[in-house]
Amino acid sequence: MTGHDANTELPERFGHAEGRANDRGSEKRRGRGRKGEQLQVPEAEFRSYYGRPIIKAPVWKNPDVPLYLFLGGLAATSAGLGALGGATDRPTLRRTGRFAAAGGAIGGTVFLIHDLHRPARFLHMLRVFKPTSPLSVGTWILSPFATFAAATAAAEVAEPVLRRRGATGLARLLRRAGNASGAASAVIGPALGTYTAVLFSNTAVPTWHEAHRHLPIVFAGSAAAAGGGMGLVGASVRDNVPAARLAVAGAAVELAAGEVMERQLGLLGDVYQKGRAHTLMRASKACLAAGAVGTVLGRKKRWSAALSGLALMAGSALTRFGVFDAGIASANDPAHIVVPQRERLEQRRSTMDQDVAPPDRTFA
Amino acid sequence: MTNLFDAFSGTAPSLSGPLPDPSTDAGWSGDHPKRVGFFTDTSVCIGCKACEVACKEWNLVPDDGTDASDLYRLTGMSYDNTGDLGASSWRHVAFIEDVRPHGTATPAHGGQVGGQQTGFLPDGLPAVHGGGNGHTPRDAATAPPDGGTVDLLALLPDGGAHGQQTPDDERDVRWLMSSDVCKHCTHAGCLDVCPTGALFRTEYGTVVVQDDICNGCGYCVPSCPYGVIDVRESDGGAHKCTLCYDRLGEGLEPACAKACPTNSIQFGDLDELQAAADARLAELHGRGVQEARLYGRDPDDGVGGDGAFFLLLDEPEVYGLPPDPIVTTRDLPEMWRNAALTAVGLGAAVVAAFWGGRK
Ligand code: SF4
Numbered sequence: 001m002t003g004h005d006a007n008t009e010l011p012e013r014f015g016h017a018e019g020r021a022n023d024r025g026s027e028k029r030r031g032r033g034r035k036g037e038q039l040q041v042p043e044a045e046f047r048s049y050y051g052r053p054i055i056k057a058p059v060w061k062n063p064d065v066p067l068y069l070f071l072g073g074l075a076a077t078s079a080g081l082g083a084l085g086g087a088t089d090r091p092t093l094r095r096t097g098r099f100a101a102a103g104g105a106i107g108g109t110v111f112l113i114h115d116l117h118r119p120a121r122f123l124h125m126l127r128v129f130k131p132t133s134p135l136s137v138g139t140w141i142l143s144p145f146a147t148f149a150a151a152t153a154a155a156e157v158a159e160p161v162l163r164r165r166g167a168t169g170l171a172r173l174l175r176r177a178g179n180a181s182g183a184a185s186a187v188i189g190p191a192l193g194t195y196t197a198v199l200f201s202n203t204a205v206p207t208w209h210e211a212h213r214h215l216p217i218v219f220a221g222s223a224a225a226a227g228g229g230m231g232l233v234g235a236s237v238r239d240n241v242p243a244a245r246l247a248v249a250g251a252a253v254e255l256a257a258g259e260v261m262e263r264q265l266g267l268l269g270d271v272y273q274k275g276r277a278h279t280l281m282r283a284s285k286a287c288l289a290a291g292a293v294g295t296v297l298g299r300k301k302r303w304s305a306a307l308s309g310l311a312l313m314a315g316s317a318l319t320r321f322g323v324f325d326a327g328i329a330s331a332n333d334p335a336h337i338v339v340p341q342r343e344r345l346e347q348r349r350s351t352m353d354q355d356v357a358p359p360d361r362t363f364a
Numbered sequence: 365m366t367n368l369f370d371a372f373s374g375t376a377p378s379l380s381g382p383l384p385d386p387s388t389d390a391g392w393s394g395d396h397p398k399r400v401g402f403f404t405d406t407s408v409c410i411g412c413k414a415c416e417v418a419c420k421e422w423n424l425v426p427d428d429g430t431d432a433s434d435l436y437r438l439t440g441m442s443y444d445n446t447g448d449l450g451a452s453s454w455r456h457v458a459f460i461e462d463v464r465p466h467g468t469a470t471p472a473h474g475g476q477v478g479g480q481q482t483g484f485l486p487d488g489l490p491a492v493h494g495g496g497n498g499h500t501p502r503d504a505a506t507a508p509p510d511g512g513t514v515d516l517l518a519l520l521p522d523g524g525a526h527g528q529q530t531p532d533d534e535r536d537v538r539w540l541m542s543s544d545v546c547k548h549c550t551h552a553g554c555l556d557v558c559p560t561g562a563l564f565r566t567e568y569g570t571v572v573v574q575d576d577i578c579n580g581c582g583y584c585v586p587s588c589p590y591g592v593i594d595v596r597e598s599d600g601g602a603h604k605c606t607l608c609y610d611r612l613g614e615g616l617e618p619a620c621a622k623a624c625p626t627n628s629i630q631f632g633d634l635d636e637l638q639a640a641a642d643a644r645l646a647e648l649h650g651r652g653v654q655e656a657r658l659y660g661r662d663p664d665d666g667v668g669g670d671g672a673f674f675l676l677l678d679e680p681e682v683y684g685l686p687p688d689p690i691v692t693t694r695d696l697p698e699m700w701r702n703a704a705l706t707a708v709g710l711g712a713a714v715v716a717a718f719w720g721g722r723k
Pocket residue numbers: 546547548549551552553554555571587588589590591592593604
């Protein structure tokens with residue numbers, strides 16, 4: 001009997017323009033175990049091919065890619081904290097920033113290579129420079145950044161050793177070189193922290209693509225929270241004021257921009273309201289809020305500053321994982337493709353009828 | 365490559381919109397061959413899957429699954445057991461069994477209205493009367509009372525209904541079949557985002573992956589608005605239809621078009637195919653098949669028109685195609701602008717955090 005039921009169900013999955021099959025989109029989606037959650041946007045009707053995904057979900061590996069985003073963000077702002085920490089006589093902040101920048105960049109590069117399905121060919125990335133490929137641009141941002149950051153960290157390690165051995169002249173030279181490459185990495189850093197937003201939004205994944213105005217801000221906030229958080233963990237109370245400011249500002253921006261993004265996505269934002277992305281984003285918000293409050297109240301105690309810094313870093317990482325998961329869920333949902341595209345078509349059709357400018361910039 | 369920098373000048377002609385000659389845009393000299401493509405006329409597709417088989421054989425495309433527990437990988441949804449296009453399925457025949465209560469079909473769905481036949485619902489199609497066409501279930505051993513042949517359908521448990529209908533129902537059935545393939549977009553998202561240059565535009569205007577360059581970054585996969593290209597697990601490379609690049613050079617048509625017994629898959633110069641498609645559409649409309657429509661034919665659409673386009677008998681999404689695809693890179697200049705501004709803001713925030721000097 002069940003077999004028969006399944007078979008008679010079949011036609012309904014295609015939906016018809018009229019009749020009782022009209023609600024089949026929502027029927028199918030209810031069947032997916034929504035657990036009665038209330039959505040801001042009413043379920044839209046749509047037809048599809050047996051409810052199968054239309055676009056392919058990213059084959060990027062988890063946790064490699066979210067971790068790469070996190071480490072890249074961490075390195076991006078840490079380089080700035082390290083360079084300016086050095087220039088303003090904050091030695092512990094300088095050291096933390098430099099090591100975090102190098103560690104983040106190298107760790108991120110390792111994850112990025114491991115993410116490739118043919119890792120031995122990672123150098124093929126450097127064959128071309130293509131502005132139309134954010135991954136190509138990103139490679140050309142990451143490579144010099146990682147080189148400068150690693151050189152800076154190496155100088156940071158080697159300088160005291162040389163000095164102890166009595167080679168003061170060489171040590172001074174090395175410090176200058178370290179400062180210069182530190183400054184170079186600090187200048188490149190912000191690009192490393194924001195290009196990843198373009199990497200995600202320049203795909204056909206609806207939840208990522210339609211967030212292309214918000215994602216850079218969310219990711220920049222996340223990078224500031226991570227780098228600032230790291231500064232709070234590693235720098236002394238005497239030196240940690242800039243890290244604290246940056247971290248709190250970053251967390252605030254990330255929280256606010258994330259909220260705005262989820263709202264303005266409308267139907268496409270539903271992936272942030274359910275499943276693992278929902279859990280991750282909730283955890284991220286909790287960590288960021290706790291970390292920011294902890295920073296404001298407890299910056300002057302070494303242990304509470306470090307704890308707050310850890311919470312901010314965790315919040316930043318969780319955001320990356322949450323956004324990544326939301327994108328996978330969005331790509332797998334045919335409604336995310338069909339419903340907005342249908343709306344776009346209808347809108348275009350109606351404006352064409354009224355003979356006014358089409359809403360969709362280039363296409364009539 | 366010449367276009368990369370105008371892409372950011374604001375006019376961006378080569379990131380979206382109509383583009384008469386993608387090969388020249390990609391840097392081929394003016395005397396390259398004409399742009400070729402596929403016109404897949406689904407109104408004559410019989411779902412035989414000869415195209416899928418011919419493609420696999422010619423291109424040595426391996427088995428498309430690794431799940432040994434499900435040897436035949438039956439989807440259980442229809443006669444379509446391929447499921448979708450992928451790294452090892454470069455042609456995919458979609459099979460849609462469109463069943464609706466008798467009399468509720470509209471011209472737009474190829475149904476029957478007011479006695480006037482439209483579309484592809486033949487009059488008195490095995491009209492699937494519930495209850496097994498009036499036969500009473502019998503035993504295979506019993507000879508039919510009136511002699512003649514045994515109606516095997518009638519031997520099935522529900523007297524031939526076989527789960528396809530509710531007992532007292534009368535339904536109209538329509539089968540839609542369509543052989544899907546890479547669209548060889550005028551503005552191909554996969555090609556735009558490929559960071560190694562493995563994906564390239566051929567002199568025929570098609571889009572091909574060079575397997576010896578691809579490093580399996582996977583960026584093309586979510587960037588295709590049609591969900592065509594995918595990474596193959598066994599070798600880590602991205603794969604998709606090449607429009608039989610190797611055969612084109614020898615003056616042969618692609619394997620699928622060669623194998624198609626009904627000429628549903630037509631290969632040729634794109635401009636000729638477009639003219640043929642327009643004529644076919646007019647013919648079908650003239651015969652009252654109002655639901656016929658071309659998909660991917662319009663050079664003004666979001667991908668600048670497809671090199672492989674289709675004649676469909678229902679909305680694209682019914683076949684698993686996006687109704688209004690847009691190449692993601694159309695918005696890329698704006699994205700870079702946003703990211704650059706945000707990067708400046710982030711740098712300023714780091715500097716501002718040091719404001720006021722030491723206390
Ligand atoms: S974007 Fe998709 S459909 Fe277009 S050429 Fe690339 S793989 Fe084919």
